[in-house]
Amino acid sequence: MDGHVGRHVYEHEVKAFLREAGVPVPRGVTVSGPEPDFGPARELAGPLVLKAFGPGLVHKSEVGAVRVGLAYEDLGPASAAMRARTAVAGFLVEEQAAPGVELIVGLTRDPGFGPVLLAGLGGVWAEALRDTALRLCPISEADARRMLASLRGSRLLYGHRGAPPVDVDAVVKLLMTVGGPGGLWERLELGEFELNPVIATSSGVIAVDARHLPG
Ligand code: ADP
Ligand code: MG
Structure with a gap:
C-alpha cells in the first residue's frame, strides 16, 4: 500500500493487504462511478453485503452505508x-459471513511503548462492553491464549449455553498474524488498524470490517 500516505485508505484496500498477509476476509468486488455496474458481483455467492465507501465515510452503519442480506437484484x-x-466514491459488495461471536482486533502504536495488539469482544456491543485485552508486540502464542482467556466474556468463545465453541486456534492464529513475530505490526505501511468485527465460528475466523486508522 505504498503511495497511499496522506489519503484515506479504504476498507477494500486494507482487506486486500490483509488477505495477502493470510488474514481471512470475505470475497468481494468494488465498483465505482455515477451509474455503477454491479455485474462483477454476479460471481459472488449470496447473501450479499453492500457497503458504500468515500473520503468522509468512517462509521458506515451510522449513516446507512451498510446493508446485509441482499440478493444481486x-x-x-x-x-x-x-x-x-x-x-x-464507490461500493464494496461482499459475501455475507455466517454469524458467530464478533471480536475486535486492533493494532496501535503507542509513542512510549511501541506497537500494541488489542483483542476483545467486538461488533455493535464493543463500545458498551469495553471488554478488551492489550499486549505489547511481539506476542507469543501463550500470550494470545491468555488475552482471550482474560476477557470477561471469554466463555462466549469456549461454548456457552449450548452454542458450539469457536475455533480458538484460528483466533490465536489471527492474533499471531497481526501481533506475533514477523507479524503485521512490523509492516509500517499499514500503520494502525482495527478489525471490527472479526466473526469467529466453530469453523474459523473472518475479518468482515477493516479500518485503517490514520496516524
Ligand atoms: P461499520 O463501518 O459501521 O463498522 P461494518 O463494515 O463493520 O461497518 O458493518 C456493520 C456490521 O455489518 C458489522 O458489525 C457486521 O455485523 C455486519 N457485516 C458487515 N460486513 C459483513 C459481512 N461481509 N458478513 C457478515 N456480516 C457483515
Ligand atoms: Mg465495523
Whole structure:
C-alpha cells in the first residue's frame, strides 16, 4: 500500500493487504462511478453485503452505508438509496459471513511503548462492553491464549449455553498474524488498524470490517 500516505485508505484496500498477509476476509468486488455496474458481483455467492465507501465515510452503519442480506437484484436500489443519503466514491459488495461471536482486533502504536495488539469482544456491543485485552508486540502464542482467556466474556468463545465453541486456534492464529513475530505490526505501511468485527465460528475466523486508522 505504498503511495497511499496522506489519503484515506479504504476498507477494500486494507482487506486486500490483509488477505495477502493470510488474514481471512470475505470475497468481494468494488465498483465505482455515477451509474455503477454491479455485474462483477454476479460471481459472488449470496447473501450479499453492500457497503458504500468515500473520503468522509468512517462509521458506515451510522449513516446507512451498510446493508446485509441482499440478493444481486437488490444492489441497484440499495446503492441508489445510499447515494441519496451520503457522498459516495464507490461500493464494496461482499459475501455475507455466517454469524458467530464478533471480536475486535486492533493494532496501535503507542509513542512510549511501541506497537500494541488489542483483542476483545467486538461488533455493535464493543463500545458498551469495553471488554478488551492489550499486549505489547511481539506476542507469543501463550500470550494470545491468555488475552482471550482474560476477557470477561471469554466463555462466549469456549461454548456457552449450548452454542458450539469457536475455533480458538484460528483466533490465536489471527492474533499471531497481526501481533506475533514477523507479524503485521512490523509492516509500517499499514500503520494502525482495527478489525471490527472479526466473526469467529466453530469453523474459523473472518475479518468482515477493516479500518485503517490514520496516524
Ligand atoms: P461499520 O463501518 O459501521 O463498522 P461494518 O463494515 O463493520 O461497518 O458493518 C456493520 C456490521 O455489518 C458489522 O458489525 C457486521 O455485523 C455486519 N457485516 C458487515 N460486513 C459483513 C459481512 N461481509 N458478513 C457478515 N456480516 C457483515
Ligand atoms: Mg465495523
